[in-house]
Amino acid sequence: MTQHGLNLSYPLTELRIGAKQLVSSLLQGVNLYLIGIMGVGKTTVGRLLAKELGYGFLDTDNVIAQVTGKSINQLFAQVGEVGFRKLESDVLSQVCAFTKLTIATGGGIVLRQENWGYLHHGLIVWLDTPVEIIYSRLAEDTTRPLLQDADPKGKLRSLLEQRTPLYSQADLHITEREGDTPEDVAKRILEAIPSVLKKTVSH
Numbered sequence: 001m002t003q004h005g006l007n008l009s010y011p012l013t014e015l016r017i018g019a020k021q022l023v024s025s026l027l028q029g030v031n032l033y034l035i036g037i038m039g040v041g042k043t044t045v046g047r048l049l050a051k052e053l054g055y056g057f058l059d060t061d062n063v064i065a066q067v068t069g070k071s072i073n074q075l076f077a078q079v080g081e082v083g084f085r086k087l088e089s090d091v092l093s094q095v096c097a098f099t100k101l102t103i104a105t106g107g108g109i110v111l112r113q114e115n116w117g118y119l120h121h122g123l124i125v126w127l128d129t130p131v132e133i134i135y136s137r138l139a140e141d142t143t144r145p146l147l148q149d150a151d152p153k154g155k156l157r158s159l160l161e162q163r164t165p166l167y168s169q170a171d172l173h174i175t176e177r178e179g180d181t182p183e184d185v186a187k188r189i190l191e192a193i194p195s196v197l198k199k200t201v202s203h
């Protein structure tokens, strides 16, 4: 984030008065990227954050589906995970050229090294939710091809375990607490952004 030359001289009391305005002015149009395993709420919380910040909202999964005219399930069936990952990188490489966006990413965006070059154009937020909660949310959902497994909960656990070192490279780590609404999570992110920007430049 230091390459953005953010102005960090702000009175802390302002955080309580107008967190949204403060965060907007601190970010100076820098994009927010939400990463995390499927079902943590990247799409849901991303929309709320965009509204709060006066940012546009994009979801890489939705952009891929719109551009190809196919669902994520159809793409996995037709071009495989490898083909899907190429499309995902193409989309990310294009959207990172814009500013003032909150971008919800697909859960596997962290897997390709080249994607990190694009993600680091912005501020990266890792949404982290206990597997039990994610599972209860997605148990009836058939739109995630990687969860079409004999043991979907085990699959979620193993994906999270494999990807945790990658998600950990985010600028900000927000852990969802039991009972947190999407609004609570968005608020916690907004409140945490000033501290992470401050921490980055003081090193």
Ligand SMILES: Nc1ncnc2c1ncn2[C@@H]1O[C@H](COP(=O)(O)OP(=O)(O)OP(=O)(O)O)[C@@H](O)[C@H]1O
Pocket: 036, 037, 038, 039, 040, 041, 042, 043, 044, 045, 061, 104, 105, 106, 107, 137, 144, 176, 180, 181, 182, 185
């Ligand atoms: N804090 C929350 N409390 C309750 N339900 C939530 C919360 N966050 C998200 N949800 C619900 O969980 C489901 C999954 O959320 P969402 O689609 O936003 O996850 P995602 O991280 O974008 O997943 P994917 O990586 O598969 O795109 C949705 O039905 C959403 O309404």
Ligand SMILES: O=C(O)C1=C[C@@H](O)[C@@H](O)[C@H](O)C1
Pocket: 037, 038, 061, 072, 105, 106, 107, 108, 109, 143, 144, 145, 146
């Ligand atoms: O975690 C993953 O690898 C995925 C998450 C979804 O957002 C989709 O991008 C797709 O279902 C793959």
Ligand SMILES: [Mg+2]
Pocket: 042, 043, 044, 059, 061, 104, 105, 106
């Ligand atoms: Mg999503």
